[in-house]
Amino acid sequence: MLRLLSFALFIATWWIASLLVGDAKLPPPPVVLAAMTAEARSGALFLNLGATLARVALAFTLAMTLGSAIGYLMGRVRLADRLGDPWLILLLNLPALVVIVLAYIWAGLTEVAAIFAIAINKLPTAVVTLREGARALDPALDEMATAFAFPRGRTFRHVILPQLAPYIAAAARSGLSLVWKIVLVAELLGRPNGVGFEIGVAFQLFDIPLLLAYSLSFAAVVLVIETLLVQPFETRLSRWRLRAA
């Protein structure tokens, strides 16, 4: 209910602002909605949203898997930490634009280059978060698992993973928002479809209703994924915490 009210407030502010600055700069909600339906009717909206979502999914999965594995290793093995740290600092501070441009130059304007560039941008934050998580693992529980001769798989699943879960969730949360942002840049610079590409087109034509139509559809998708996937996942992970009296 509160969410709905907050949404209504957003629309109202938008409408008033559009009245103040004029249609040319900020079209009112009905105009944007019309642009949105036109794009949806032609099928372009879903095609572009789909392309962007697929890139997000691939880059996100790649970065989370690799980043978690590297982060875990760096948190557990001192040598890996020492060797990996300079690389990590470099990657953390490398601007997203540099990575994307270089990827396109080296690998061509291809899908692989785009996904790889997006993943590289997210990778270091996942590594840093998971390294912190691996460092915080409780040695007392490790000893317990060793004393009771837990096989590796059981230790990982029941002892290590639950301890890392909050860190994985944090990395996923921050990583997802990062990927949402970077994917559009990568599309703008070198892909023939996707929300980023369409926004680029709208920018060149100064078609503000189209620009807003894509931005808002994209924001809506992000919101839906947050409420339907990320938040329930986090609640599930912490269910044993909630029940503690």
Next chain:
Amino acid sequence: MQLEVDIKGKSFENAAGKRHDVLDRIAFTLSAGEVGVVFGPSGCGKSTLLKILAGLDRNYLGRVVHSAGARLGMVFQEPRLLPWRSVEENVRLAAPDVADGTLSTLFDVLELSAHRSHFPGELSLGLARRVALARAFAVEPDFLILDEPLASLDNALAGRLRDQIAALVASRAMMTLLVTHDLDDAVRLGDRLLFLSARPARILHVETITTPRAARSEQDIEALKSRLSQLDLANM
């Protein structure tokens, strides 16, 4: 089943690089059905000794020989349960082969039946200790290590839990090693009492009690306690 311990020394290096000797020479043997009690002042290295015996610390001088394939059950000083798994899951993870009947009996004896599906965060310390005990017994160990299982419990509860431990220990022919700094617990539960010195720990005295645990009367226990407390003091 037999345990042969012949430790020649154990030391730690602290953050400043200074060496601390924790254990001196400690040698003893323990056979199946026997309860050894390690008794000593706090901080004397009892827990370090247990870690070595459990195979959790291999960085020491000397040797510890277990029978091949001996299964270990351990109760740590803190319960060390997995907070994200229920009581029953905690036990079953350590003992995946435990039969449902065995588990039910174990939960009954330890008065845990009502708490099977609770998470450890919902339990009091006394209950969590009992879950740790259930876990150690559920693996049907050949070698059972109990590290101060009764510490920081009130007297009534400690007494009940001690009786439960005694009953469980008697139900299986295994080697048991109990660490305590309570002479009463030591005399009631143990067959062989190892008195350790302050750091670096060495064995000051070994007391073998020949009367079987179940046959000891209150007078026997009182007599043993008074004799041992005098003798212990003389050595400190």
